[in-house]
Amino acid sequence: MQDVLKFLCKLPLYESVQPYDLYGYPEQQAETQSNCQFEAKPVSTRDIRELGNTTIETHGFTYFHHESKCDLNSKHFEEVKADKTVVQEYLYETIDMVRKKLDAVDVICFDWRFRRRDPKVAGKIPPRDINNIRSWALPSGDVTHCDYSAVGGQDRLRMILLPEELEKMHTNNHFASIYNVWRPLNKVVKNTPLLFCDKRTIQKTDLIEVDKVLQDKVEKSYFLFHRDYHKWYYLANQRSDEVFLFPTWTSKSDGGEHADCSPHGAGASQTDQWKDPRESVEVRMIVIQSNSHAE
Numbered sequence: 141m142q143d144v145l146k147f148l149c150k151l152p153l154y155e156s157v158q159p160y161d162l163y164g165y166p167e168q169q170a171e172t173q174s175n176c177q178f179e180a181k182p183v184s185t186r187d188i189r190e191l192g193n194t195t196i197e198t199h200g201f202t203y204f205h206h207e208s209k210c211d212l213n214s215k216h217f218e219e220v221k222a223d224k225t226v227v228q229e230y231l232y233e234t235i236d237m238v239r240k241k242l243d244a245v246d247v248i249c250f251d252w253r254f255r256r257r258d259p260k261v262a263g264k265i266p267p268r269d270i271n272n273i274r275s276w277a278l279p280s281g282d283v284t285h286c287d288y289s290a291v292g293g294q295d296r297l298r299m300i301l302l303p304e305e306l307e308k309m310h311t312n313n314h315f316a317s318i319y320n321v322w323r324p325l326n327k328v329v330k331n332t333p334l335l336f337c338d339k340r341t342i343q344k345t346d347l348i349e350v351d352k353v354l355q356d357k358v359e360k361s362y363f364l365f366h367r368d369y370h371k372w373y374y375l376a377n378q379r380s381d382e383v384f385l386f387p388t389w390t391s392k393s394d395g396g397e398h399a400d401c402s403p404h405g406a407g408a409s410q411t412d413q414w415k416d417p418r419e420s421v422e423v424r425m426i427v428i429q430s431n432s433h434a435e
Contacts, residue, residue, distance in 0.1 A: 141185050141374070143407035145335060146283045148348060148363035149177040159350040159363060176350065178283060181366045185335060185407070187376045194373075200339030200402025201386035203375055206237060212325050212380060214419050217254035218277050227252070234321050234423045241385065244427050245314055250300050251424040255280050257332040257406065258417035280332050280406035280418065284364040286388055286399070287424070289349040292360030293318055293389030299357075300426055313431045317390040318424065323383045325419040331410030332418040333374040334384060337364070341371045342399035364403045374407065388424075392431075 148159065153175065161174045188194055194202045210233060216226040231249050239247045256277035288296060297316055298306070309316060322334060346367055352359040375382065386402055393400045406418075 141187070141376075141409065143183055143185050143333070143335060143372070143374070143409045144180050145183050145372075145405045145407060146178045146180050147366040148283075148350075149179050150365050151177060154348060159348060160353055161350065162353045164355045165353075176363070179366070180408075183335070183370070183372045185372045185374045188336075188373045189376060191373070196385070196387060198340070199336070199373075200399070201336045201373075201384060201404075203378075203382055203384050204241070205381055206323075206383045207381045208233060208323070212323075212421070214254065214256070214277070214325055217252075217325075217421055230421070231423060235425065237383075238319060238321060238385070238425060238427060242319075242427055242429060244429050245312075246426075246428040248300060248426040248428075249423060250296075250426060253278055253422045253424075254419070255422070256417055256419045258414065277419070280420070282406045282408065284337070284403050284405040285350075286347065286362040286364075286401050286403050287320065288318055288389035289347075289360040289362050290389075290393070290400075291349070293391070295360065296389070297391075297426065309428060314428050315390070315392040315431055317387045317392070317427050317429070319385065319387050319427050321383060321385055321423045321425070323421055324378055324380050325421060326416055327380055329375075329378040329418055330412035330416055331414055332406045333376075333378065333409065334420070335372050335374050335405055335407045336384075336386070337403045338371040338373065339399045339402045341369055342403060343367075344397060344399060346370075347399060347403070362403070387427075 157175065159176050161176060162168055188203065196202050208230065210230040211226055231252060235247045235249050238244065254277055257280040296318060346365050347362040349360055350363050352361060388401055390400055
C-alpha cells in the first residue's frame with residue numbers, strides 16, 4: 141500500500157545549526173518559532189500481518205491482542221471535567237500488561253496522550269494551552285520521529301528517577317528503556333494508520349537530533365531524513381484490541397550502525413472518506429529490566 145509521511149528536509153543549515161521547535165513562546169515571531177522544514181514523501185508500506193511475527197529485538201516494534209476492561213470512550217481522555225477514574229484504571233491496566241509482557245523489574249508511567257485526526261476540523265481548532273494538553277485531543281503525529289534521542293532519553297530518566305534509583309539500577313545489573321503502548325479507540329482503524337520503519341533499515345546517520353524547547357525544559361528527540369531503502373509497515377484494519385508496543389529509547393544500545401529504535405509516524409491514507417476519524421491513546425513509561433534475563 142502507498143502512503144505519505146513527512147520527513148525533515150536534508151538542508152545544509154542542519155550541518156551547523158541544531159533543528160528546533162519552540163512551544164509556549166507566543167511572543168516570538170512566527171519565523172523564529174522553528175527552523176524545521178519538512179517534505180511530504182510517498183512511502184510503500186507492507187501489512188505487518190504478512191510478516192507473521194514481529195519482535196522488538198528484530199524489527200523495533202510488535203503488536204498483540206489485548207482486550208481492555210476499561211471503557212475506552214474518547215470522552216474519558218479528552219473532556220476537562222471527565223471522570224478521570226477511567227484514565228487511571230487504564231494506566232494501571234497498561235502498566236500491569238507491560239510488566240508481564242516484558243518480565244520487567246519495574247514499570248513507571250510518566251505520560252499519556254490522546255490524539256485525533258480529523259481533516260474536517262483542521263484549521264478550525266482554537267488556540268490551546270500548551271501546559272494543559274491532557275484536556276484536548278492532540279493531532280496525530282505525521283512527522284516521522286523517535287520520541288527521544290540518545291541524550292534525550294538519559295535526560296528523561298534523570299528527570300523521573302531519583303539518584304539512588306539510578307544507582308540501584310546500575311548496581312543490580314539492570315537496564316532502562318522508554319516504551320510506548322499505542323492503542324486505537326476506534327473499533328477498526330480506517331484512516332491515518334500508525335506506520336513503523338524496520339529499525340534494521342535505518343542508518344544512525346539517517347537520524348538527526350532536534351530540540352523541543354519548552355518553557356521549563358528542552359526535550360531532545362530524533363527526526364528522520366527520507367531514504368528509499370527504508371522499509372515501512374502498518375497494521376491493516378487495526379482493531380481497538382490490537383496494541384502496539386515499542387521502545388522509543390533504550391540504554392542497552394548495541395553500538396552498531398543501525399538505529400536502536402523504530403521511527404514512526406501517522407500516515408495520510410484513508411479508506412472511509414474520514415467518516416470515523418482515527419482516535420488513539422498512547423501511554424509512555426520507563427521500563428526497568430534485568431540484563432541477565434535479556435541475555
